[in-house]
Amino acid sequence: xxxxxxxxxxxxxxxxxxxxxxxxxxxxxxxxxxxxxxxxxxxxxxxxxxxxxxxxxxxxxxxxxxxxxxxxxxxxxxxxxxxxxxxxxxxxxxxxxxxxxxxxxxxxxxxxxxxxxxxxxxxxxxxxxxxxxxxxxxxxxxxxxxxxxxxxxxxxxxxxxxxxxxxxxxxxxxxxxxxxxxxxxxxxxxxxxxxxxxxxxxxxxxxxxxxxxxxxxxxxxxxxxxxxxxxxxxxxxxxxxxxxxxxxxxxxxxxxxxxxxxxxxxxxxxxxxxxxxxxxxxxx
Amino acid sequence: xxxxxxxxxxxxxxxxxxxxxxxxxxxxxxxxxxxxxxxxxxxxxxxxxxxxxxxxxxxxxxxxxxxxxxxxxxxxxxxxxxxxxxxxxxxxxxxxxxxxxxxxxxxxxxxxxxxxxxxxxxxxxxxxxxxxxxxxxxxxxxxxxxxxxxxxxxxxxxxxxxxxxxxxxxxxxxxxxxxxxxxxxxxxxxxxxxxxxxxxxxxxxxxxxxxxxxxxxxxxxxxxxxxxxxxxxxxxxxxxxxxxxxxxxxxxxxxxxxxxxxxxxxxxxxxxxxxxxxxxxxxx
Numbered sequence: 001x002x003x004x005x006x007x008x009x010x011x012x013x014x015x016x017x018x019x020x021x022x023x024x025x026x027x028x029x030x031x032x033x034x035x036x037x038x039x040x041x042x043x044x045x046x047x048x049x050x051x052x053x054x055x056x057x058x059x060x061x062x063x064x065x066x067x068x069x070x071x072x073x074x075x076x077x078x079x080x081x082x083x084x085x086x087x088x089x090x091x092x093x094x095x096x097x098x099x100x101x102x103x104x105x106x107x108x109x110x111x112x113x114x115x116x117x118x119x120x121x122x123x124x125x126x127x128x129x130x131x132x133x134x135x136x137x138x139x140x141x142x143x144x145x146x147x148x149x150x151x152x153x154x155x156x157x158x159x160x161x162x163x164x165x166x167x168x169x170x171x172x173x174x175x176x177x178x179x180x181x182x183x184x185x186x187x188x189x190x191x192x193x194x195x196x197x198x199x200x201x202x203x204x205x206x207x208x209x210x211x212x213x214x215x216x217x218x219x220x221x222x223x224x225x226x227x228x229x230x231x232x233x234x235x236x237x238x239x240x241x242x243x244x245x246x247x248x249x250x251x252x253x254x255x256x257x258x259x260x261x262x263x264x265x266x267x268x269x270x271x272x273x274x275x276x277x278x279x280x281x282x283x284x
Numbered sequence: 285x286x287x288x289x290x291x292x293x294x295x296x297x298x299x300x301x302x303x304x305x306x307x308x309x310x311x312x313x314x315x316x317x318x319x320x321x322x323x324x325x326x327x328x329x330x331x332x333x334x335x336x337x338x339x340x341x342x343x344x345x346x347x348x349x350x351x352x353x354x355x356x357x358x359x360x361x362x363x364x365x366x367x368x369x370x371x372x373x374x375x376x377x378x379x380x381x382x383x384x385x386x387x388x389x390x391x392x393x394x395x396x397x398x399x400x401x402x403x404x405x406x407x408x409x410x411x412x413x414x415x416x417x418x419x420x421x422x423x424x425x426x427x428x429x430x431x432x433x434x435x436x437x438x439x440x441x442x443x444x445x446x447x448x449x450x451x452x453x454x455x456x457x458x459x460x461x462x463x464x465x466x467x468x469x470x471x472x473x474x475x476x477x478x479x480x481x482x483x484x485x486x487x488x489x490x491x492x493x494x495x496x497x498x499x500x501x502x503x504x505x506x507x508x509x510x511x512x513x514x515x516x517x518x519x520x521x522x523x524x525x526x527x528x529x530x531x532x533x534x535x536x537x538x539x540x541x542x543x544x545x546x547x548x549x550x551x552x553x554x555x556x557x558x559x560x561x562x563x564x565x566x567x568x
Contacts, residue, residue, distance in 0.1 A: 002302055012374065016300035018286055018390055024369065026310040026427040057429070058436065081377055085308065090296065093365055093394040095428065095435040095459060106302055110377040129451065131415040136429050143310040143427030144379065145341070145420050151379040152342065167413065167451040175379060 001076045003069040004106040008076060012108065020104060021097065022087025026143035028104075029053045030085040032238050033200075034112060035074030036276040040082070041238065043070065043275075045200045050086060053139040059088050059101050066105065073109035079282075080109040081239050085142070116240050117283045118265050120256050122247045123174055123235070124159035125224055126150045130172040132195030137172075140197055147175040161235070163224075163248060166195040170221040177237035178202040179245075181222060181230035182260050188230075191219040201236040201268070209267045215260065224248070232258035241283070242268050285360045287353040288390040292360060296392065304388060305381065306371025310427035312388075313337045314369040316522050317484075318396060319358030323560040324366070325522065327354065329484045334370060337423040343372045343385050350389065357393035363566075364393040365523050371426070400524050401567045402549050404540050406531045407458055407519070408443035409508055410434045414456040416479030421456075424481055431459040445519070447508075447532060450479040454505040461521035462486040463529075465506060465514035466544050472514075475503040485520040485552070493551045499544065508532070516542035525567070526552050 002009045022028030031050045034041040047063045047070075054061045066084055073082045084107040091098040128146055131137055150162035154175070162175040171190055173179055178199040181188045187210050190196050210217045227233060232255035233245035242265045244255035255261050273280040286293045306312030315334045318325040331347045331354075338345045350368055357366045368391040375382040412430050415421055434446035438459070446459040455474055457463055462483040465472045471494050474480050494501045511517060516539035517529035526549045528539035539545050557564040 004302060012301050012303040013299050014302055015297050016302060017296050018288060018298055018300060018369075019296040019392060020307075021432075023304075023307045024314070024367070024426065024428075025432055026429045027432050030308070057433070083308070083377070085302075093367070093392075095432050096439070097432075097436075108303060108377075127417060128419070129415060129417040131413060131418075131430075131451070133411060133413040133451070134415075134430050135412070135433055141427075141429055142308065143425075143429055144308075145310045145425055145427055146415075146418050148305075148309055148311050148379050148381075149341070149419055152381075155380070167415070167417070 001073055001109045002106065003072050008072050017090040019090045020087055021089060021091055022104065022142050025095070026141060028085060028087030028142045029057065029140050030083055030142060031140060033070060033082045034238050035070070035077065035080035035082050035109065036282055037078055037278050038075045039276040040070045040074055041272050041275050042200050042204060043067070045203065049198060049200065050084060054086055054103070056135060056139050059103055061086050061103050061105065069105065069107040073107055077109050077111055079112040079114060081112040082107060082109045112239060114283055118242055119240065120246045121160040121235055121243045123161050123163040123245055124154040124157055125163045125165065125249050126153055129167045130164040130195040132166040132172065132193065137195040138192055138198065151175045165224060169223065170194050171224055171227050172196055174235050177235040177240060177243070180205065180234045180236065181227050182232040182234070182258060183230055185260065186216040186218060188218045188220060188222060190222055194221055199236055200238055201241060204271065205236060205264065205268065209264060209271060213263050213267055232261045234261055234264070241272065285357055285393045286390065287356050292356050301374040303374045304371055305373060305375055306388065306426050309379065310425060312369060312371030312426045313341065313424050314367055314426060315424060317354060317366045317368070318522050319354070319361065319364035319366050319393065320560040320566055321362055321562050322359045324354045324358055325556050325559050326484050326488060327351070329487065330354070333482060333484065334368060338370055338387070340419060340423050343387055345370050345387050345389065353389065353391040357391055361393050361395055363396040363398060365396040366391060366393045396523060398567055402526055403524065404530045405444040405519055405527045407445050407447040407529055408438040408441055409447045409449065409533050410437060413451045414448040414479040416450040416456065416477065421479040422476055422482065435459045449508060453507065454478050455508055455511050456480055458519050461519040461524060464489065464518045464520065465511050466516040466518070466542060467514055469544065470500040470502060472502045472504060472506060474506055478505055483520055484522055485525060488555065489520060489548065489552065493548060493555060497547050497551055516545045518545055518548070525556065
């Protein structure tokens with residue numbers, strides 16, 4: 001299902017300006033959110049991140065149409081993976097934006113499979129680095145080609161996802177999620193400055209869930225070697241919620257049976273269900 | 285003017301799949317070429333680079349429709365800046381391409397202003413690094429957001445273009461062109477492995493023009509400090525052809541009056557004119 005120009009449309013094809021800067025230059029950003037029974041999980045955080053991300057790129061989008069698009073799509077499917085996109089709109093030839101920027105917004109929904117939630121993953125550290133020197137590293141921009149190619153490499157080698165280090169060699173994130181290492185009662189996650197997207201679930205865990213469970217949290221740089229010393233590793237994103245990481249390259253982890261991981265997953269599941277007013281079993 | 289689905293169309297708006305991977309993930313590439321009096325400058329090199337770039341990204345495009353699009357656009361304007369785009373087409377939600385990839389091709393043309401050719405430029409070295417660890421660094425992919433933001437920064441600070449170093453600190457390229465340093469009778473340009481796009485004019489100078497003038501050529505890494513020691517610096521791309529660089533940050537160069545630069549510009553102008561069967565004055 002597509003939401004474009006203020007309304008739902010059945011198919012994905014619509015009249016579109018083929019000089020749109022999102023299409024030609026990757027000059028735009030997106031968000032992925034989970035819709036459950038007509039409501040968006042952590043809706044305000046998703047809307048605020050899109051608005052803030054556009055501001056970081058130098059253009060302005062309004063929160064209300066974003067909310068309208070997400071809600072219309074969530075109402076169209078009981079369990080929805082919702083992708084909302086915004087570009088700087090079209091402009092003249094070349095890199096410079098037009099004087100009057102007219103952003104373009106659209107969103108799509110696909111059925112969300114609850115089997116994605118909390119399912120374990122195997123990560124392959126890849127050679128390509130995440131470029132933390134770029135403003136774009138902190139924004140979910142449309143430029144995902146490195147993640148596409150790295151995911152392909154991971155699949156070919158029998159893994160589920162790629163793990164990216166940054167240009168300084170520090171662990172940054174997975175192709176489609178943030179990473180946490182569990183050391184006893186402490187959660188460690190790379191700081192945003194290491195080339196990390198400000199994940200919605202990441203923030204939820206750091207700011208609310210971990211403290212509510214009495215777990216210490218640290219945002220600090222992690223080498224791959226330090227990560228491999230962890231008791232458990234988890235990946236978080238808005239569709240997988242919290243995935244126990246089984247292996248990072250050749251290193252295995254008992255993440256799926258780690259009691260701290262279990263407590264985090266249970267608390268996150270409750271928070272998600274509560275946020276949408278659904279039973280926690282909806283996520284199973 | 286737009287070429288899409290096999291024909292010219294007057295405006296830029298056309299029915300387009302808003303789940304196209306080029307739009308959602310930057311999963312595609314493009315080419316910029318100059319059309320003069322109905323012909324494409326260095327046509328076969330442009331076509332071959334697009335085909336090879338797609339292959340590098342893991343999908344296949346045919347040369348014939350590319351040629352058809354470029355030629356139709358060149359025939360529509362006496363002097364045309366032609367941008368040809370190809371994406372991996374649409375696919376299901378997520379990063380993985382569909383089993384059957386159906387690439388999408390389109391191209392646009394804008395009037396080319398001959399004042400662009402051989403005009404001097406001022407370059408600002410920027411902090412964001414070009415990520416030479418990415419396969420995408422060697423392909424003209426749709427992900428140009430770093431170049432967009434860096435060009436904005438350069439303009440705000442009174443420069444024309446950004447100069448990128450790579451993650452190792454070596455000079456890579458400008459936002460929209462390759463760089464050469466002139467040391468006496470020797471031309472030095474960073475190797476492709478330093479995160480450099482394989483420019484069509486770059487190759488023409490390295491392989492034909494410099495040798496024809498008896499100039500030595502070296503592809504080797506250049507620090508910013510080494511670049512600043514050059515007698516002259518030039519930027520090359522398909523629309524500017526060969527731009528003498530007046531300043532790199534605070535360092536000035538007499539590039540516009542350097543005799544080697546003048547010989548290169550004259551020889552390139554002749555090669556371009558010959559390739560299109562036009563008088564060399566067409567470029568002035």
